Amino acid sequence: MWQRSLLMATLLVSACVTVNIYFPAAAVERAADQIVKETWGGPGEPPKRNEPQSRIPSVPQSTESWSLVPAAYAQEADINVSNPAIRALKDSIKNRSDLIKPFMDRGSVGINQDGLLAIRTTDGLSLKERAEVQQLVEAENRDREALYLEIAKANNFARDAVPKIKRIFAKSWADQARPGWWIQDAQGAWKRK
């Protein structure tokens, strides 16, 4: 009798399938790569991303629970990154890029770990350039913050997904950065690409 009960319990447990709703990191990566290419692409080094790998669903970054049973992952689809707000932000970022890139080339501005720009140093800049770089970085970061927020909203991500989007974008900005640009790693250290 107890063997039958044990068998039934085992069957019940093994029949339970946990569906994890996770953050679609790979899709966001693809979207980030595309947006970065559209806005800041051009004369820089072409992205050297391993495409097949990027299409593999990434390991879930946040699981709501853990269980002894195998987890089944929801099929990952491309995310929405097209609406007027995102388009306007992309246009704004793209239009500004030619003004910012010279400061990136000179090392004055770097890409930080949050996918934003940071003024690393103002050495070698005239005061006019310092004012200009401050205004540009401030406007650029305002657009980038809005872009990350709009992407989260367009895809119905929770607000706490925004930092993840930022980190993914940070990687895309860094990957597609020109050689010589300064990148901030996850530990906050600045390195030259």
Place this chain on the structure above:
Amino acid sequence: MYGHFMRRPAIRTLSILAVLLLSAYIGLYLLAKSQRFQRWLTAQLAQRTGYTIEVGGLSLQLPLRFVASGVQVFKSAEPILQAPQIVITLSPWDFISKTIHRIQLNQPILYFDARQLLDSSTQGSLGVAIRHLTIYEGALILKTGDARSIDFRSVSLSANDLNLGQTIGLTFRAELPWLKSQAEISVRSQAGEAEAEIRIHHTLGNRVLALPGSNNPSRGHFRANVKLRKNKPQGWVVVAAGDLNQFMIGPDTTTGEFDIKTEIDPAFQEAAFAGRLAVTEFTRRMGSIGLTKATQPATATFGGHYSISDQLLHLHAVHLQSAWGTAEATAAVGFAPRVNLAKGRATLRQIPIEALQQFFPEPLRALAVKGIVESELEFAGPWPTVEIKGIARSHDAQIASEKLSLARLSFSAPFVWTNGSVLAREVQIQANSLSVNRRDRATFAADEIRINAVLEKKPADALNASGKMRILRGRFAAGDGSKVGEKIDLNAHFDTRVAAEKQVTSLAGNLRIDQGELLWGRFFGDLRARRPAADFDLDYAAADDTLRLRRLSVSLAGIGSVDITGNVERVTESPLLRLDLKTDDLQPAGAFDYFIRDTLKRSYPILDRLRIAGRMNFSVRLDGSAEQWTGQGNMHIRAGEVRDHSDKWQIGPFDLVLPFRVQLPVPPSRGEALPAIPTGTLAITSARVGSESIPPLRTTVAAWNNALEFRQTIPISIYGGTIEIGNLRWQDFINHAETVAFSLSAKNLQLQKLTEDLGWYRFAGTLSGSIPNVESTGSVLRTQGEMQMEVFGGKVRIAPVEVKNPFSGLFSVRLNARFEDIHLELASETFEFGRISGIVEGSVNDLIVTSGQPAQFIADLQTVAKTGASQWISVEALNKITVLSSGNEAGALYGGLATFFDNFRYSKLGFKATLKNDNLMLRGIESRDGKEYLVVGTLLPPTVNIISHTQQIGFGELLRRLERITESGSPQIK
């Protein structure tokens, strides 16, 4: 009984003795008074000393004090001593030892012949000692020959133990109260040579102070040995040598040694001297300024001659070598009729600036200075009003402190110093590297500073300095780097008056910045075009740490000037402002362009489109600290104008008179009782939107405690109707300019003109409605209420409306719209969609338009059957609907019989659509068998059904279809 007999003889003896003594004293008294005794006494003294002595009177006072009056002593008819009174006190015991107990000379005149004094052979010997000698208010007249003499007045002396009878000639002690010292002087005299030894000991009360570190009390703080030798036939030689051991003059001590040799000619007319003075430690004071104690040795050699007859001293070669530099000097000093300096020349070399630092004002004394000063001086004139002319120079000096450094400092200062007054003309100071680091890490620096000035200081008067200053390539930076100035060339003229006693510094003048760059946060200013300038006239009172601005006028070219008066209290701590600011002709356009447009245009592109004009004047009183202040005053803008750069709209000219009161960081709480708030007026003479002119309007406005409000409803006649803005109010326009509230109502605005000016499809109709509350908070503007458009024969009700980021590129509008009785025929004609008749109703909810593009909506629109309303659709409209829904031309679909008709009947037309993330989900008015009908035909021909097979349309595809609809002109049904 025995005692009785013994006491009586004793009393008798004592009585007899007393009578005898009394008789003797009376006898002595009478003797002293007798002329005979006086003649005998003067004769005896004349015989023993060789002097002629005259005594006016002699008397005896108790106990044994002889008072001689009118005493005169002559030798060879030459006066030696004249004294109104001489008091000689004798003691029986001293008398036995040939000692006079005390001699006091009151106001005597003593005459000395220098030659006789130096000639030791003339010395006599009395063989008498004087225990105490006091001279009170006497005069010494040193006769130098040829009826010339040197007078020493007001001489007082107190000497003890004078021995006049031994071979040494004279030994005495004297009190020197002005040196707090006691002197021991012994004079020896032998044939052809006299020697004097002088020792001075400092005293504390009656106790002689020992020398620190010395067990020999006889050494003295000052010791000199003077030898006088007759050197026939050349005259006399005087050699003096000695030393000083922490010898105190005033509060200071000096240690060193000296030797001087003087040769006096036989005629006693000329004295040639040469000497050396070496000190290892000395301190002095120069006026009220104490000099730094010098521990480095200093040596001075000097030589010259003194004309005794002319009383003229010639210093041929004075050479001073010390750690404070070297000096070479020559001079002539006359002593008659008074001290007079002539032909004085001095060259000072290698003087370290540190040595002069004590002359600097107090704050500068703490600086570390390096450098060498040289000076050439000429001095002449009577003492003490000697006039000194000269020039002081320095090259490549350095000044440094924790907060300040100044390198390659050069200065040249020609000056004249007369009787305590200093006048320095053409003072030139140049420094090539200035750096100032403040406590808050702010730094100031300049590559070059040039000052040309005139300085004048008179006794009991303030120091005046005037001149000009030029700073080249100046720069400053705040500690956090947020405020930086560079390449600043500044010219200034100044007139300074420093009243040290009153602790008041006055400064007047002007300054102008010819070029420079300024970074202030995000603001960048090129100063070359604006030429900032300031005129100032101010006082700084150190006693109460207050800056009093009589006048400060700051101006920027193309913007205007501001005049500032008032006080700044607690300047060096936490400044407290009480200032009045006034400007008469400020150009808002210049201020807007310079300070706002270029700074914020990247964040707020709309600012780049604005053009400002007009003139402004204001007066404001500022009270408070930098952290919390209140400004109250009046502002007047004349002929003001704000317009779009492409001339799409314009407000102005307008006139604004505005009393205001602002407070930072926060306004007073609303609960505070306030006096009646003054109001101003805004009068707009003209305004225009597109081609639509707005008639003049006038309203009241108040700006008080940071709140800006228009208390009257503002009626604006426009587009054939009226817009009324009411209760327009910014609660805190200083801190939260984006937070504004108002009510809005529109009456019968003619849409024909409105749509034309907006660049939309032109359509007729009116816009009316009332929004009782519009609130803008942060970047979002929300409305409550409803606007109503009467258009296309029906109504469109719009509510609520929400606007986000109104001033950024991400401008977004969200609203719900309800359509009622819209005549499709009018609408389709307006939008050139092809002819469609019928009445449509429905809603578009959650419509969001971002950057001019629809970003989201949920639409449900469909025709409603109404009596008398036909429902026809033209081929053109069918074609466009087909293109829009399928992406394909309708030609192939409407072949056959359809080509014979221009219009088709329908029973229903409409759609349900949602748009989100550029995906349009289009569904029909009816769903049958899985088909979505956009147009449902009638039973009677000619009729048509349009079935949508592609329900999802991407944004790009939708744009292409719309382009095709726009491009397609005539129907393409075949």
